Amino acid sequence: xxxxxxxxxxxQFEKELQDIRSRVLxxxxxxxxxxxxxxxxxxxxxxxLARQVISGDEDVxxxxxxxxxxxxxxxxLRQPTASDLRxxxxxxxxxxxxxxxxxxxxxxxxxxxxxxxxxxxxxxxRELHALGQHVSGMLHNTLDAFARFDVDAAxxxxxxxxxxxxxxxxxxxxLMTYMMEDPRTISRVIDMMWSAxxxxxxxxxxxNVSEHIIYLVEGKxxxxxxxxxMEKVVKGGE
Amino acid sequence: xxxxxxxxxxxQFEKELQDIRSRVLxxxxxxxxxxxxxxxxxxxxxxxLARQVISGDEDVxxxxxxxxxxxxxxxxLRQPTASDLRxxxxxxxxxxxxxxxxxxxxxxxxxxxxxxxxxxxxxxxRELHALGQHVSGMLHNTLDAFARFDVDAAxxxxxxxxxxxxxxxxxxxxLMTYMMEDPRTISRVIDMMWSAxxxxxxxxxxxNVSEHIIYLVEGKxxxxxxxxxMEKVVKGGE
Numbered sequence: 001x002x003x004x005x006x007x008x009x010x011x012q013f014e015k016e017l018q019d020i021r022s023r024v025l026x027x028x029x030x031x032x033x034x035x036x037x038x039x040x041x042x043x044x045x046x047x048x049l050a051r052q053v054i055s056g057d058e059d060v061x062x063x064x065x066x067x068x069x070x071x072x073x074x075x076x077l078r079q080p081t082a083s084d085l086r087x088x089x090x091x092x093x094x095x096x097x098x099x100x101x102x103x104x105x106x107x108x109x110x111x112x113x114x115x116x117x118x119x120x121x122x123x124x125x126r127e128l129h130a131l132g133q134h135v136s137g138m139l140h141n142t143l144d145a146f147a148r149f150d151v152d153a154a155x156x157x158x159x160x161x162x163x164x165x166x167x168x169x170x171x172x173x174x175l176m177t178y179m180m181e182d183p184r185t186i187s188r189v190i191d192m193m194w195s196a197x198x199x200x201x202x203x204x205x206x207x208n209v210s211e212h213i214i215y216l217v218e219g220k221x222x223x224x225x226x227x228x229x230m231e232k233v234v235k236g237g238e
Numbered sequence: 239x240x241x242x243x244x245x246x247x248x249x250q251f252e253k254e255l256q257d258i259r260s261r262v263l264x265x266x267x268x269x270x271x272x273x274x275x276x277x278x279x280x281x282x283x284x285x286x287l288a289r290q291v292i293s294g295d296e297d298v299x300x301x302x303x304x305x306x307x308x309x310x311x312x313x314x315l316r317q318p319t320a321s322d323l324r325x326x327x328x329x330x331x332x333x334x335x336x337x338x339x340x341x342x343x344x345x346x347x348x349x350x351x352x353x354x355x356x357x358x359x360x361x362x363x364r365e366l367h368a369l370g371q372h373v374s375g376m377l378h379n380t381l382d383a384f385a386r387f388d389v390d391a392a393x394x395x396x397x398x399x400x401x402x403x404x405x406x407x408x409x410x411x412x413l414m415t416y417m418m419e420d421p422r423t424i425s426r427v428i429d430m431m432w433s434a435x436x437x438x439x440x441x442x443x444x445x446n447v448s449e450h451i452i453y454l455v456e457g458k459x460x461x462x463x464x465x466x467x468m469e470k471v472v473k474g475g476e
């Protein structure tokens with residue numbers, strides 16, 4: 001193959017990889033909006049917004065299918081190896097987690113619809129709101145880490161996930177107490193519990209994405225490890 | 239390349255693909271055992287069995303990591319295209335869902351540990367047991383469909399998932415009634431709710447795997463579709 005031609009192909013391939021990275025970030029942006037919309041609908045009791053989030057899931061699904069297709073195309077036509085291969089397979093996994101974050105946003109929006117019809121508690125879902133803020137921040141940091149392929153930022157997300165888990169456990173205990181003290185709140189509190197669980201799951205998926213980032217940058221599979229072991233594996237390679 | 243040599247390589251590649259399929263089925267077998275162990279622990283109050291399931295998750299995770307690695311190796315070294323490429327990427331997705339079924343089994347086992355310390359209800363978790371049987375059957379059928387690359391059996395799983403969802407909804411309503419009628423049951427019923435939710439999620443992941451089977455056999459992405467649309471897409475191609 002003439003050098004010019006091969007250079008041209010490699011530039012085009014580079015452009016394709018850039019393009020797919022931007023599309024993942026665009027998908028991440030849509031998913032972030034879905035999560036914040038669902039939380040706003042829940043806290044303010046805005047049923048219309050909740051319905052928007054539910055119907056908006058179609059956009060997330062479409063992005064999932066089309067980015068997936070693009071990755072398979074690249075694997076078939078470009079037959080990437082080494083770091084390019086890791087990038088493509090890492091993206092395949094990343095969009096699966098982003099799509100599932102979208103599903104959890106829909107679950108929260110469904111709870112928001114339920115809760116919009118019920119009496120609102122005095123504290124107006126303050127604890128859930130705080131957990132939602134925390135998880136949204138974590139998702140945002142994950143997407144930032146992806147944009148910059150920043151391994152340290154990805155590790156930071158894993159740390160945050162542990163805080164989110166602790167916050168979630170404490171909310172669960174509190175909600176359990178509410179129900180026991182006033183059984184009339186049961187139905188509302190159960191909806192709040194499902195919402196808290198969805199937020200906790202969004203934290204887990206964000207952590208998964210941060211593991212994919214470490215994999216695609218460093219070539220190290222750090223899934224199923226504690227944060228301490230993750231750090232050791234990553235820092236040990238420096 | 240001499241014909242003999244290229245034939246040799248293609249036979250070896252064929253063997254690798256066969257090997258990876260068997261390993262996915264082996265992983266499926268481990269995951270099935272985890273789910274049935276967790277359900278038995280829950281229904282019988284067997285805390286030791288619950289602890290076994292929780293520690294057994296490490297095996298599932300190891301299989302996930304090592305099959306994943308094997309898939310990436312095949313992509314890098316064999317650069318498969320067409321149906322071979324679909325097989326490898328379909329397997330990558332399948333093991334992600336199997337691994338998450340393993341996580342749900344651990345969640346059920348944790349609830350089993352909680353429940354083992356509490357008074358047992360008269361009906362001894364009959365409804366949960368029935369849902370567990372249903373979901374275990376669905377997982378088994380999914381793995382069978384994978385073993386035979388049977389698209390019709392995969393479609394059948396999607397149908398079953400709808401029944402599982404309906405059964406789950408009905409259990410949830412029932413559990414809610416228990417709590418409201420007798421608030422002293424709240425703590426136990428919440429654990430039962432989480433277990434039911436995990437079973438429902440295992441149904442979802444089984445359905446995901448059946449979608450991956452349809453993709454890798456037929457080359458059609460049927461995710462995010464209703465069962466009716468899935469069937470149309472699959473049958474329309476005949």
